[in-house]
Amino acid sequence: MVRFIIIRLLQTVVALIGIAMLIFVLVRVSGDPALMLASATHTAEDIQQIRVNLGLDKSIPEQFWIFVTDVVQGDLGESLFKKKPVTEMIGAALPNSLRLIVPSWAVAMLGALLLGVLGATRRDGFLDNGVKFIAILGQALPGFWVAIVAVFIFSVTWQLLPTSGLGGIDHYVLPVCTLGFFVLPGMMRLVRSSMLDVLDSEYIKLARIKGLSERRIIWKHALRNAVIAPLTVAGMLFAMLITGAVIIETVFSWPGIGFIIVEGVLARDFPLVQAIVIMVASFVLGINLLVDISYAWIDPQIRYQRT
Amino acid sequence: MSEIVLKVEDLHTSFFTRSGEFRAVDGVSFHVREAETFGLVGESACGKTVTGLSILRLLPEPAGKIVSGKITLDGTNILELSKKEMRAYRGAMISMILQDPMTSLNPVYTVGNQIAEPVRQHQRIQDKNMVEEKVISALRLLRIPAPERRLQDYPFQMSGGMRQRVVGSIAMSCYPRLLIADEPTTALDATIQAQYIALFKDVQKETDVAIIFITHDFGVVANMCHRVGVMYAGKIVETAATSTIFKAPRHPYTNALIHSVPRLDRKDDRLYSIEGQPPSLLNLPPGCRFAPRCPDVMDICNEQQPQEVEISEGHSVSCWKVK
Structure with missing residues (x-):
């Protein structure tokens, strides 16, 4: 290990x-x-x-x-236009982005897991069809459009939630949900199909022969096998959320990384763009590393390989 | 004679699909006694496995259904049990060994964990050391060397033969009354097969478990089974003691099956094979199901189904030729 x-x-x-x-x-x-x-x-x-x-x-x-x-030596340079160290600029924007991305990812992954498993275990039932419908919607509708429509319905028409900016919990609802909706359907479909494969396997049959309860069969025997494949994708989706955040941050005027990288690219602010890209890249690589390690933890066959 | 553990009476199991009703098991009756092995023999798709799954009430849902019949285990009609009561029977009173040991163990849990599950579930033992003791004794029953050191192993660290012993340990962990073995040796190579069968004879001697041995291999039947039921297209066509089946088969299908086994003591140029295909379970002929392929077919065979006739004690045949 x-x-x-x-x-x-x-x-x-x-x-x-x-x-x-x-x-x-x-x-x-x-x-x-x-x-x-x-x-x-x-x-x-x-x-x-x-x-x-x-x-x-x-x-x-x-x-x-x-x-x-x-x-x-820890010096990523200075912004050509703002005349400030880029680390300072990133330091101010990054927490805002993470505050958006991390909950979006967590909500989307948990939701996908739950809906995927429920869809697979109640195959072709009412719930499964609903889940499939959401998946098609989520994959067909562009993120910025969903965000704008959500703002129109919940903020403008019903005036339940703020339209933009940072603030209390209510400021998070729309950006987190729209950003999460970006990646939830793909993950959900993956979990569902992976779960269906596993439920069809011989060891699930044997678990039933042993007289185990259906709940135990699904959440113990099937789930752990069913998440191995989607897990890699979960890491990649986190990276996708960083790019997705560029759009959502712009729609909701969320002062995060996505916001300043758009400015940097337009102004050809080399040090700023370089620093952000390298930082995001190390982030994504770090996540992939974590994914691989958790992979090894879930699947003993990888853990025991002498690579 | 020892007491009857399982009695199956006139079992009908069908699969209801879009193209119609597949009568996979169509009026099967047999029984198994304590410490006895009953072989269910027949070619692929004749209903052997579906019979086994019916006894466990684990037919693939929602298509598979037991239409009628009676399955009694130690005097209880298990078809009348609630789902929850039935679950308490599975793994505790009735167990099953599946065909392929490479796929029937969960790859992400240790062997010890997988054997412990039925023990915890059915015997309601929570104490860790007591569970471990039970697991080790189950491994020992199946002659797994150094069982203490095997508990933490994962299935992929074991050979096929060893894995099938683990599957056997899981099945025997709660000392069931009935064990259904669905071609447990088909996926093993020949020497391991022989070992596994010898092992199960020992296990049966120690535990008095009744075994239904599903197979298409007459060599295995000769070695393992006390009595045999020969299945064809969802029906048992002949039931007899193993020696009778080999020496004096009365049904033309049994006879043909035995002739299709390659033999060392005869020099045949070609191996005998039965002409034609079994009938579609969707569209069964009105008469005897074997009639279209039968070498001794008579007019009546195509018109009416033959009734089962007991020609001597413990030897029943369903054939118009036998009176």
């Missing part, structure tokens, strides 16, 4: 270095921030001077080396 974790950890670090290089090159081919910083009165020499000041005149490998040595 320890060996397994160490190997996965090393793989994670390699992936992270790769992502850093990629984003570093990609932002640099997207345009020239010196042109954005300069005003109409600046001459070509002035613009060149801005590039020299920002260190953009050096070759890309050289810039990357400087960037890496800074990062290792």
